[in-house]
Amino acid sequence: xxxxxxxAILGVLILVWPGKSLIIVSALFGAYxxxxxxxxxxxxxxxxxxxxxxxxxxxxxxxxxxxxVLAFRHFGQGFAILLLAIWIAVGFIFRxxxxxxxAISDPRYPGRGWAMFFGVITAVAGIIVLAWPFDSxxxxxxxxxxxxxxxxxxxxVAAFVIRKDxxxxxxxxxxxESPLR
Numbered sequence: 001x002x003x004x005x006x007x008a009i010l011g012v013l014i015l016v017w018p019g020k021s022l023i024i025v026s027a028l029f030g031a032y033x034x035x036x037x038x039x040x041x042x043x044x045x046x047x048x049x050x051x052x053x054x055x056x057x058x059x060x061x062x063x064x065x066x067x068x069v070l071a072f073r074h075f076g077q078g079f080a081i082l083l084l085a086i087w088i089a090v091g092f093i094f095r096x097x098x099x100x101x102x103a104i105s106d107p108r109y110p111g112r113g114w115a116m117f118f119g120v121i122t123a124v125a126g127i128i129v130l131a132w133p134f135d136s137x138x139x140x141x142x143x144x145x146x147x148x149x150x151x152x153x154x155x156x157v158a159a160f161v162i163r164k165d166x167x168x169x170x171x172x173x174x175x176x177e178s179p180l181r
Contacts, residue, residue: 037064
């Protein structure tokens with residue numbers, strides 16, 4: 001029940017303050033880029049990997065650190081939100097293409113048609129977010145807020161149903177144990 005209440009409250013807060021929510025998420029995103037970038041640079045020098053792998057780790061890490069610095073330097077000015085939107089878009093595109101390609105390449109893939117459909121839709125969503133990053137991130141914020149309220153409400157209802165079912169089960173067990181005593 002507590003999880004449902006917290007989830008619903010988070011959803012309401014996102015819906016009430018979408019701009020502030022985006023700023024907080026973009027700050028967390030900047031922190032994530034900084035931490036993961038530093039870790040990748042350290043790994044580039046410490047991991048036993050091929051030279052090409054180490055170079056890619058270093059480049060990726062350095063790029064993440066630079067993007068984090070830019071996000072914090074332009075904090076609240078939309079740059080970090082733009083980075084977040086681009087990150088989401090690229091993630092959608094890669095996941096969509098990977099999902100569709102996997103389903104297309106394996107005729108025995110379970111749910112192949114749905115996987116291809118999901119892959120194409122996800123890639124298209126990524127392209128849309130990339131084409132209209134600020135509009136898309138605003139809509140995604142709205143969708144996330146609504147979704148969290150719905151999930152929270154379902155978790156609260158589920159908690160009451162589980163409690164009722166647990167009480168019914170306890171009563172049934174007591175009833176079944178009574179004749180045995």
